[in-house]
Amino acid sequence: MAKRDYYEVLGLDKSASAQEIKRAYRKLARQYHPDINQEADAAEKFKEIGEAYEVLSDEQKRAQYDRFGFEGANQFGGGGDFQGGFGDIFDMFFGGGGRRQDPNAPRRGEDYQYVVDLDFMESVTGKTETIELEIEVECDTCMGSGAKPGTKPETCNRCGGSGVETVEQNTVLGRMVNQRPCSQCHGTGKTIKEKCSTCHGSGHVKKKQSVEVKIPAGIDNGQQIRLSGKGGPGVNGGPAGDLYVVIRVRAHEIFDRVDQHISMEMPVTFAQAALGAEIEVPTVHGNVSLKVPAGTQTGSKFRLRGKGMPSLRGGANGDQFVSVIVMTPKHMTDRQKELLREFEEISGESGVEEEHGMFQKMKKFFSH
Template identity: 40%
Template structure:
């Protein structure tokens, strides 16, 4: 799938960042591989994710609009020669130009490792995603549930509002990177000159040093705190699926979005039911007469009991389908099916009348059975 990023998200070319993010959330929910039936869901999900990343980055969007979709993707695949110093990898085709000081230096540095500006020029860094785990039982997965989860996570420091330094601290340009936030190292290799860009260790990519650090967060901008989060688990969720809690992850730098909390769901095995996708399997015991003559059975489901007609002459191990009595389909209509395995139970104890009737049944069918009684059973029958 190679589609214009604006078309992929369904937004106009003058859409602002908020419109793009809102469109992305809608498309991501539609194409997420865990919930979508579309055979190309994974590829479409990756495409809308990439579209959002490019169109919400000011420099990347400017380059994309200038180059067009096809040339932009080709530029990513083509790579970047450090000797071009940030120039258009297609040699200036399409009006990119690109000598020293090109307005697109930063975007080519991001994609090709060239020598553009540091993190400060690319905007504040968003928060990283955090992970947690939640275990529920099969009934919770059937009906859905609300849970409170306590997590210890980094939280933006309230003392310095995440800046890592007092508001009145003196600021100066980092001497290690001249305020760029990054350091560039050029090496000569058998394949030519290779340019490597790394985050400046002195200012950690800020480009600025401050005379004081925040006493509560030691300049990190975040502190570890215990938080209680409400988790809404939808009905039909499967073991191993992940819920994304928007904005509940680690805080971003001031002006950037917070990360998300990814909650991996574990569904405990159930003693009564086996689950296969949206279908359930249950074993239902029946007596020998029920199997021979048929009966109206009361079958247990996760949503109460239902009636099932057991045909005459049912064999042990036969399976019957009860449509729509399985698990709810996640974010879709309807339910899976319930498969009922019939197990004919052989009695391990019989009274004399039952024994005589069964022996007569065997004889009527021409079966010769050597019925042996134990010592205590003989005494019991004689009494």
């Protein structure tokens, strides 16, 4: 498969901001995650999205890519099988390094994901679903500190609260000075001498929580609903993450959905198709009458306007398309057979030839 432009992969213009790049990546990564998306090429698309984000989210790699294309991006470790940069190479040999965040800085909590299964008709009408989650919340005993009540965490005496320690190593390139997470506080910058008996020093406990999700009418399979602040708890006073509810819609026995439209096959008798009839057709909004004109053929398609799926944005409903299937009887009485033979004798090929050019073509073919 030909390599696609990174901006095209993320659905962005070259003028896209860093925030727009991040937002597009997160949306597409969730959509094509192999654990959620069962399409055959989901894993390949997921990898392609990650590769594009790796380059465009880095200012230096992006500048090189904008100027020199894929070759420019590869100079900085992007766009190939190896997904890192020079920093990752040094990490492999010397145990990590580079810029690190303040361990005491507020950090956003993790995003959670939950899958809700719906019947087809529930996706038409929408519903309110109550889901049960087991999430991490701040420990009430220690108020999130992780320390036994009456005590508090202390500044790590090994790293001085920075969360990192400096290590000197002799390498083939000479003496190297490197930083890595503090081996005593594991990068937190703090140590707890007496841990909370409830959370065992983590500052968080798991708790079951009920969350009400309003699923709108017209939602489609694979779409997701974002509940802001319903994810994992923030760290050091940071905001909570979000909860993403992924919708899976079960297939219906007669209705098929394509975007906002619904399609179905409707059987009719030979007499109804030949003579014309008014038949009752099921839709997701209830049964309706459909006039089948005389001479209707198998595969003829009729449109029922406004009988499709509701719009998530509040617009008009989609349409329903009805494909007619003319049923040929398998078991007939002697009288029915007699009448059909009489009909065949009376009709012959005269009317059929005039209306169906295919008969003329077939006669010409066999006459050679």
